[in-house]
Amino acid sequence: GPQYPQVVVLVGATGDLARRKLLPGLFHLVSAGFIPGCRIIGVSLDDINADGFRDIARGALDEFSARKVNPADWEAFASILDYVPLAAGAPVLRDAVLRAEASLGRECRRLHYLSVPPSAALPVVRMLGEAGLVENARIVMEKPFGTDLQSAVSLNGHLHEVFAEEQIFRIDHFLGKEPAQNILAFRFANGLFEPIWNRNFIDHVQIDVPETLGLGKRAGFYEQTGAYRDMVVTHLFQILAFMAMEPPTSLEPVPISEEKNKVFRSMLPIQPHDVVRGQYSGYRKEEGVDPESDTETFIALKCHIDNWRWAGVPFYLRTGKRMAQGQRIISIAFREPPKSMFPPNSGVGSQGPDHLTFDLADASKMSLSFYGKRPGPGMRLDKLSLQFAMRDTGLIGEVLEAYERLILDAMRGDRTLFTTAEGIERLWQVSTALLEQPPPVRLYEQGSWGPKPIHQLIAPNAWRLPF
Numbered sequence: 511g512p513q514y515p516q517v518v519v520l521v522g523a524t525g526d527l528a529r530r531k532l533l534p535g536l537f538h539l540v541s542a543g544f545i546p547g548c549r550i551i552g553v554s555l556d557d558i559n560a561d562g563f564r565d566i567a568r569g570a571l572d573e574f575s576a577r578k579v580n581p582a583d584w585e586a587f588a589s590i591l592d593y594v595p596l597a598a599g600a601p602v603l604r605d606a607v608l609r610a611e612a613s614l615g616r617e618c619r620r621l622h623y624l625s626v627p628p629s630a631a632l633p634v635v636r637m638l639g640e641a642g643l644v645e646n647a648r649i650v651m652e653k654p655f656g657t658d659l660q661s662a663v664s665l666n667g668h669l670h671e672v673f674a675e676e677q678i679f680r681i682d683h684f685l686g687k688e689p690a691q692n693i694l695a696f697r698f699a700n701g702l703f704e705p706i707w708n709r710n711f712i713d714h715v716q717i718d719v720p721e722t723l724g725l726g727k728r729a730g731f732y733e734q735t736g737a738y739r740d741m742v743v744t745h746l747f748q749i750l751a752f753m754a755m756e757p758p759t760s761l762e763p764v765p766i767s768e769e770k771n772k773v774f775r776s777m778l779p780i781q782p783h784d785v786v787r788g789q790y791s792g793y794r795k796e797e798g799v800d801p802e803s804d805t806e807t808f809i810a811l812k813c814h815i816d817n818w819r820w821a822g823v824p825f826y827l828r829t830g831k832r833m834a835q836g837q838r839i840i841s842i843a844f845r846e847p848p849k850s851m852f853p854p855n856s857g858v859g860s861q862g863p864d865h866l867t868f869d870l871a872d873a874s875k876m877s878l879s880f881y882g883k884r885p886g887p888g889m890r891l892d893k894l895s896l897q898f899a900m901r902d903t904g905l906i907g908e909v910l911e912a913y914e915r916l917i918l919d920a921m922r923g924d925r926t927l928f929t930t931a932e933g934i935e936r937l938w939q940v941s942t943a944l945l946e947q948p949p950p951v952r953l954y955e956q957g958s959w960g961p962k963p964i965h966q967l968i969a970p971n972a973w974r975l976p977f
């Protein structure tokens with residue numbers, strides 16, 4: 511954990527993310543003793559007081575905490591919570607922070623966590639500056655960072671007027687997931703796979719993150735955001751970078767970011783005709799949604815990394831709300847053998863190419879599928895597979911949830927799993943044509959795999975899911 515006590519200013523403290531992840535995460539970190547002293551000051555548009563905030567926090571823990579909330583831990587946690595309505599302004603916030611620091615009694619650090627939509631980020635940053643809360647502080651910026659290239663460049667520029675780059679932690683919680691980091695271990699700690707990790711052996715890659723979840727109470731955020739900005743330009747591209755990057759010179763923040771940014775630089779601009787945008791039927795009737803909304807709740811696309819390793823290998827990405835299953839998989843399809851000596855009706859190739867699949871479920875799972883001989887006379891082939899599940903290893907101890915891990919990293923000043931201004935700006939740049947000329951949204955049934963044209967998009971290949 512961090513060396514110093516922390517005063518956390520949690521902006522957006524009553525919002526969906528705070529309730530679902532940040533408050534339960536902070537509760538766990540505090541109760542499990544990861545932080546040597548902590549005060550949390552909630553800030554939001556809601557006109558409530560500290561007790562009102564405690565009620566919201568308690569409700570959030572009851573609803574979303576993965577662990578049991580015991581009364582003593584709750585009392586302790588409740589006692590470190592305070593609240594300042596955003597409308598109270600900079601001086602009141604400053605007083606609350608100074609009070610919290612005084613109560614901690616020794617040298618502290620400040621962690622400003624901005625869990626706010628892109629349009630609210632800058633006013634909050636300015637308020638923190640005006641309140642004089644920049645010193646000894648780090649600031650965590652939630653995704654999406656900006657809404658397009660211009661807004662991201664401008665946000666970075668204005669942010670740098672208040673905070674130095676070393677203080678800024680642009681969070682992408684997918685990078686905090688254990689299975690995501692396991693991709694790096696798998697690729698670079700083993701000699702077996704890296705030699706075939708390229709266009710000579712890999713036919714295509716799929717990153718597929720369907721969700722069964724709907725909007726919840728997030729219509730206000732989601733209407734402005736949509737699936738591309740919410741998931742693709744952030745999480746899916748970050749995962750893609752872990753899959754596609756060159757080996758970094760070391761596992762330090764700068765070398766890792768350099769290699770990821772090289773992947774982003776090599777990405778060809780996303781072409782609108784390589785994209786299928788979808789909207790689930792009934793979305794326009796959801797509370798808070800424009801009855802003529804053009805926001806996509808689903809997106810599938812094909813993209814290319816035009817470098818020495820990946821030229822010509824399509825990467826297919828897909829994600830959406832209210833789909834048939836909740837999954838997070840990365841699937842690598844290997845090229846077919848140069849010649850088949852098996853009789854045409856043997857079954858070879860009938861179930862798609864052989865695959866390596868990473869499952870980014872809470873605990874890593876991997877599988878390697880291949881053709882093998884079905885026992886019996888003659889030569890009949892079947893798709894078989896080797897399966898790995900981290901759960902079966904007995905290695906899972908005190909696992910930190912992705913947000914918990916990243917909050918601790920930010921408190922310690924470790925930037926390894928955070929994104930950079932350059933990387934994010936480049937991702938918006940490759941998105942420009944799509945954002946300016948989005949193809950029309952197509953309706954899909956709730957509980958389906960998306961609108962029909964997703965099959966043309968991936969042809970002659972096929973979506974791996976459902977298994």
Ligand code: BG6
Pocket residue numbers: 721723740741838
């Ligand atoms: C968030 C998105 O960043 O990630 C949500 O805003 C999405 O829309 C969520 O549901 C998915 O995260 P996870 O960790 O549940 O896969």
